[in-house]
Amino acid sequence: MRGAVIHAPGDVRFETLDDPKILMPTDAIIRTAVTCVCGSDLWPWRGLDATDEAHPMGHEYVGFVEEVGAEVTSVKPGQFVVGSFATSDNTCANCRNGWQSNCLNREFMSTCQAEYVRIPNAQGTLVATDEVPGEEFWPGLLAVSDVMGTGWYAADAAEVRPGSTAVVVGDGAVGLCAVIAAKEMGAERIIVMSRHETRQRLARAFGATDIVTERGDEGIARIRELTGGIGADSVLECVGTAQAMRQALHSTRPGGNVGFVGVPHEVRIDGQELFFSHVGLRGGPAPVRRYLPDLIDRVLTGRISPGKVFDLTLPLEQVAEGYEAMDERRAIKTLLKP
Amino acid sequence: MRGAVIHAPGDVRFETLDDPKILMPTDAIIRTAVTCVCGSDLWPWRGLDATDEAHPMGHEYVGFVEEVGAEVTSVKPGQFVVGSFATSDNTCANCRNGWQSNCLNREFMSTCQAEYVRIPNAQGTLVATDEVPGEEFWPGLLAVSDVMGTGWYAADAAEVRPGSTAVVVGDGAVGLCAVIAAKEMGAERIIVMSRHETRQRLARAFGATDIVTERGDEGIARIRELTGGIGADSVLECVGTAQAMRQALHSTRPGGNVGFVGVPHEVRIDGQELFFSHVGLRGGPAPVRRYLPDLIDRVLTGRISPGKVFDLTLPLEQVAEGYEAMDERRAIKTLLKP
Structure with a gap:
């Protein structure tokens, strides 16, 4: 099969790789329906995370079950499945507490920009749809496997409540999905910090009521101005830099909550x-x-449309261009079709 | 009147001071019924917080209203009142959100180890009891004005729930009150980190089910051993040092909560x-x-007895001995009687 491999910053190649095989009785192999490039993939692409040796890339996927290990009974070949970037047995103490991304047997996915993918902990990770959904739903379901799930968690961790005011820091795909989540959870006012017109438009389409273009102390001052001088009830930090965290903490009212989902760097x-x-x-x-x-x-009832964050679709073999477009902010998020 | 003044580390004197006066129409003057020495008073006593110039001490109080300003209608002279170490108007946005200790007009109390005290924001700060309570309740009500309220908040912030497991880091008066709070909120298992026998006994009397004497990595390992390998649901950090915070964070299960009430130092x-x-x-x-x-x-129904944290009672004029006994760990907390 073929898939993406990063060799060095800025050097992602589409290569022939060994077909994935069932290694554990809890594995499944899926044929990728669609996959994509994540904002976090840009860290190694930009050289901000080290690439010591060449390795496959990608952790977002929806697909068709090809084969399952002996212990996998919850999904079967032919089914359309959605998973998560973090696999989980869904039976350990952390999973039972609802923290499947901290499963005692967790493995982070890392080979999904490929035609076929091995899914560890398939039983506890994959959820099959009742029937194969129309292709128009695939981008939305793909978003659910990472960015939409992450935006949802940001709103959940920030304890967004009906009638409250939420601020979203970051206008990447996760930030935009966080707007969807805040809206679904009933936030009355959703303020998005964004400087990019296309993203502002999408944020408004998703439910943003205000856009703040200022950053740093000016951004904080603007948020306070919009929130009666005390700050927002909930702030969803979707970037991961020290500046974004500072902005989040200072934009929150006393007793409010910050949910932070950008992987923190320094x-x-x-x-x-x-x-x-x-x-x-x-x-x-x-x-x-x-x-x-x-x-x-x-997604399947059409209540939310997180698939709209994909504003560039490329054949999987052009994966490198997908990275480049996101790095240069020509695309919010790149969908890849095998 | 007379009251305590700190001049330098280890140098607290009982001196004649000006009688406090109504300065603002929102003030009240109270005659102190009982007051006490706080663990946080030991920071300047030990020289860990600087004392640039001599100043009065104390922020815990219950007492009798002597006089009220023109705008104070909620309490009247003769009533027995309980307050908080942080005063609040109880009407601003932060107060309405329940964060009175972040009131926009907050003033921290700092002159309470004295015969009379001026209470700013009296209307929103003081709560009068229906009648003057018997003297046996005064220590408990005094505890409520700070250490018991603080222990309660630690449990609240750590989201202690019925049936859960709570860990209390710190066996000072706040930590011991945190045990009371965790018990009242329904924690099934309450693990206290303590090395001092008298404190362990009191912790058990308040509801602790387990005592951990180890500290640092050994303490963390012991907590994990007691909590199915994953850590506690809630950890109540009642110290404020970097070591205590580290212990708290590493003793909490994924998705659990740390409530931290020790003023953080570095x-x-x-x-x-x-x-x-x-x-x-x-x-x-x-x-x-x-x-x-x-x-x-x-307290008044006898459901909780936080007054038991006072294991030394002194006349107010011996306030310095009260500091010394706590510094040398001869006393958990010193009650002072004017």
């Missing part, structure tokens, strides 16, 4: 500052599996 | 570590005013 939080802010803080890789049945349903 | 939290832990974190000066009516009721 973020340090001062204990005394957090203390006197009374802000609640929770982050992490989203427990997508917990949300899958609900989010799949919302 | 605590830095690594964003990426917090991210992958999935732990929720909230701290701050306790919004005691939110809890006052409920906690006063629990």
Whole structure:
């Protein structure tokens, strides 16, 4: 089969690779329906995460079950399945508590920009749809496997409540999905920090009520101005930089909550500052599996359309161009078709 | 009148001071019934917080209203009142959200180890009891004005739920009150980290089910051993050091919560570590005013007895001995009688 391999910053190649095989009785092999490039894939592409040796890429997928290991009974060959970037047995103590992305047997997916993918912990990870959904739903379901699930978690961790005010820091695909989530959870006011017109438009289409283009202290001042001087009830931090975290913490009202889902890069939080802010803080890789049945349903009933974050579609073999377009901000998110 | 003044580390004197006066129409003057020494008073006593110039001390109080300003209608002279170490108007946006210790007009109390005290924001801060309670209730009500309210907030911020497992880091008066709070909120298992026998006994009397004497990595390992290998649902951090925070974060299960109420001294939290832990974190000066009516009721009905944390009672004029006894760990907490 063929798939994407990163060799060095800026060097992603579409190569012939060994077909994945069942290695454990809990594995499944899927044939990829669609896959995509994630904002977090840009960290190694940009050289901000090291690439010590060449390795496959990709952690988002929907597809058709090809083969299952002896212990997998929940899905069967031919079914259309949605999973998560973090696999989970869905039976351990952490899974039972709803933290499947901290499963004691977790494996992070990392080979999904390919024609076929091995899914560890298939039983606890994959959710099959009742029937094979029309192709028009595939992008939305693909989004659910990562960015939509992550945006949902940001809103959940930030405790968005009906009637509340939410701020979304970051206008990437996760930030835009976070707008969808905040809207679904009943936020009355959704303020998005964004400087890019196409993203602002999509944010508004998803439910944003206000756009703040200022950043740093000016951005914080603007948010406070929009929130009665005290800050927002919930802030959804969808970037992962120290600046974004600072902006999030200072835009939250006393007793409000920050949900942070951008993988933090060199973020340090001062204990005394957090203390006197009374802000609640929770982050992490989203427990997508917990949300899958609900989010799949919302997509298939047309209630939410997170697939709109894909504004560039390429054949899988042009994966490198998909990275480049996102790196240069020509695309919000690239869908790849095998 | 007379009251305590700190001049330098280890140098607290009982001196003649000006009688406090109504300065603002929202003030009240109270005659102190009982007051006490707080664990946080030991920071300047030990020289860990600077004392640039001599100043009065103390932020815990219950007493009798002597005089009220023109705008104070909720309490009247002669009434017995309980307050909070942080004053609040109880009408601003933060107060309405339940975060009275972040009131836009907040003033922290700092002159309470004295015969008379001026209470700013009296209307929104003081709660009068229906009648003057018997002296046997005064220590408990005094505890409510700070350490019991703070322990309650630790449990609240750590989201203690019925049937859950809670860990209390710190066996000072706040930690011991946190045990009471965790018990009242229905924690089934309450593990206290303590090395001091008298404190362990009191912790058990308050509802602790397990004592862990190990600290640092050994303490964390012991907690994990006691909690099915994954950590506790809720951890109540009642110290404020970097070591205590580290212990708290590493003793919490994925998706669990840390409530931190020890004022952080040189605590830095690594964003990426917090991210992958999935732990929720909230701290701050306790919004005691939110809890006052409920906690006063629990004390007066005998449901809780936080007054037991006072294991040394001295006349107010021996306030310095009260500091010394706590510094040397001869006393958990010193009650002072004017």
